[in-house]
Amino acid sequence: MPEFGRLSGSIGQIELDFVEREATPAFLMKLSIQLHLSGLSLSNTVRVLEIFGVKRARSTVHNWIHKADLQPASGKNPDHVAVDETVIQLNDEQYWLYAAVDAETNELLHTTLEPTRTTMIAQTFLAEVSEKHDVSEAVFLVDGAQSLQTACRRKGYDFRYEKHGNRNAVERVFREIKRRTICFSNCFSNASAETADDWIRSLSFAWNQLI
Structure with a gap:
C-alpha cells in the first residue's frame, strides 16, 4: 500500500498542459509516463495500455514523457x-x-x-x-x-x-x-x-x- 500511495501521488503531479487533442484518457497517459519512468520498458508500458483497450506506439509514450517537461522540484534547503x-x-x-x-x-x-x-x-x-x-x-x-x-x-x-x-x-x-x-x-x-x-x-x- 505505501508503494501504491507514492505512485498515485506521483501521477497526480504530472501535468498534461501540452495536450491539445489526444484520444487517450488523461489518467492512462499519466500512468504510462509514470510506469516507464519507474522502470518499465516502453514495450511493456504499451502492453499495459492495451489491457485498457488503448493501442499506442512506443514512440507515442516516449513523446508524452518528453513533452511533459518533468523535472525535480525547486526550493529545497539541503544541509x-x-x-x-x-x-x-x-x-x-x-x-x-x-x-x-x-x-x-x-x-x-x-x-x-x-x-x-x-x-x-x-x-x-x-x-x-x-x-x-x-x-x-x-x-x-x-x-x-x-x-x-x-x-x-x-x-x-x-x-x-x-x-x-x-x-x-x-x-x-x-x-x-x-x-x-x-x-x-x-x-x-x-x-x-x-x-x-x-x-x-x-x-x-x-x-x-x-x-
Missing part, C-alpha cells in the same frame, strides 16, 4: 549536497552527466548533460543548483574530481572530499541511471543530447517520488 560527474553513452558519443543529490534524503536536486567536462561547466552547473535551491549554507561533498573542487572553491562554497559515506547517495543515483540506459537503450537510440537530457530530468522527477 549536505553530494555532487559528481559520470560518463553517459549517447549513440556513438560520450557525454558527461552532472548531478547534485541531497545526501540526507537521496533526492535529486539537479542534473545536466554536457558534451565535455571543464571547470567552467562545473561552475555553471553549481550556479544552476544555487538558482533552484538554497545551498548557501550547505556542505558540498565531492570526490577526486578537480573541476568540481575548483568550482566549489571559486563559488565560495563549503566543501569537503568524501569518497564514501554520504556521497553514496549520488553513486546510487548514477547506478540507477546507467542501469536504465543499458536496459532501455531505445530511449537514446538516434536521440539528440537535448532529448536525453530531458529524459534524465524526467527520470529524476520519478526517482524523487518513489524514494
